[in-house]
Amino acid sequence: MFKILLSELRHSSVLMKWRWTQWMFFNFMVSGTRSLVTVQQPAWLTAALGHDVIMPCKLNLSHNEKMQATPVLYWKYNSSVDVYPPSDQYEGRVNLVDDVNSTDKSILLKNVQWTDSGKYMCKLSIMTKTSFRKKGNETLLIVHDNMLFNLSGHNDSQLQCEVNVTRDPRIALSIVQDGCKFQNERDPVPTLPYAMLSETISLKSKGKYECQLHLNEDLIMKSIFHWNPLEPVVVYPEPWFLYVALLLVPTIILLCLATATLLARC
Structure with missing residues (x-):
């Protein structure tokens, strides 16, 4: 009886190890599949007040991955407000940059306002061999x-x-x-x-x-x-003494000539 019980315990232990191995292998395969799909966003970008800005989001797939269906795209503002598909706050101001079947999941945000400042996250519901969601690392929008x-x-x-x-x-x-x-x-x-x-x-x-x-x-x-400031202009005083001297010289010469003429006549 004891041998039978021991045999059953060993069989149960082997079965549990096998199931654990299967579960680990499954998770490894799934995580490996997911690691082949990435969503890239810049850490931050700037936008001038009143202008339009492109919010980049790029879906990267390995060569071995094939989409079973078009990914479903979501954009969130500060983790709660729907940007795409747009909520009332963003209605009429958000468009996709490329076709829905493209791996470029960027959006165009029009007429940027101060209230648009904050963090934006790109999320995708993806179906390859399995169905799962991928998200970017958030982009901080700085308005100036x-x-x-x-x-x-x-x-x-x-x-x-x-x-x-x-x-x-x-x-x-x-x-x-x-x-x-x-x-x-x-x-x-x-x-x-x-x-x-x-x-x-x-x-x-x-x-x-x-x-x-x-x-x-x-x-x-x-x-x-x-x-590059201009060099200061040095203003010198008027040379009045020079002007007077220049005027006196011909006057003195004329007086000397006149005096010499008078003396010669005498």
Whole structure:
């Protein structure tokens, strides 16, 4: 009886190991299949206020993978709002860049507003040998206005740079000249839907000045200003003594000639 029980336990153990091996093999195959399908998005991109912007999303397939059906595309804003298919907020402002059967799943966002600032994620429901979902790594959309970089209206000896941009503590404005960086203070008006960044420096030497907008170490945009002031014009005083001398010389000569003539007649 004991031998029979021991034999059954061994058989059960072998069966469990076999099932575990099958399950591991299945997961390996599925994960291997999924690893052959990737969705790529840039970490961030910029858009000028009121302009259009393309939100890139690329579906990459290995040579061994074949789609059984057209992938279903979803775009999300801040993980909750539907961008594509568009919700009311994005109705009429979002179009696919390419055909639905293309691996390019980018969308065109029209008339960018300050409220469009945020993170966008591309998601795909894919059917190859199995059905699964893949998503990108999110793209941060940074909205900005025109960068103004010129002499200060109040003082021609000061250079000022201003820009309105998406509110983010990682974004900083600075002016660079000859390797020296002058960085701005944080936005003093936190109630606005965007940050008003400004930096002003005194002009000390001629050359090239750059106003740079950074997201951490990444350069978002820049503007260049060349300052080549004219050399000051030296104004000398009028040489009045020279003028008088020049006038007196011919007068003295005439007097001498007249005197000599009179003496000769005498």
